[in-house]
Amino acid sequence: MGEADFSRPIPRLGLNRAEVAVAIGVSVGTVDQMVEEGFLPRPKKWHTRKVWLVPEIVAAMAGWPEDGILKQGEG
Template sequence: MKHDTSLVATTVPRMAMSLEKVAIALDVSPNSVLKMVEEGLLPRPRVWGRRKLWRVVEIDAALAEWPTDGDEEGEAGEPGRWVAVR
């Protein structure tokens, strides 16, 4: 039986994304995503074998910690390194 992947794509929530998909979702280049990870603005990916995947909920949580446009650096505090809540 052949599966209809278009139905699956619309009904199954995405839990993780590849580097390329994170870059597309953030409208930046893959190198920019890697730089954000290096700077602590985004979480490090999860690893399964040679695959690296970013959890969508962790990306969302990290973005929620970024300052909003117009915030003065001293006013909202320095953005810290993103840390997963366990």
């Protein structure tokens, strides 16, 4: 196998906590709160490193309620 070709953009498969915060426009503390409240998935862990998988973040956000629309049983 030869050397990797980095002339093309490499898709991000995972993000750290700070990157998740930047990606969704919130603080890192809010990321922690969203995980605890179930609005974001828990990160994957390898040794001491925690990584959120991008597809899992997208799927979680797709399930959030739309602005101005109440969930069934609310209101």
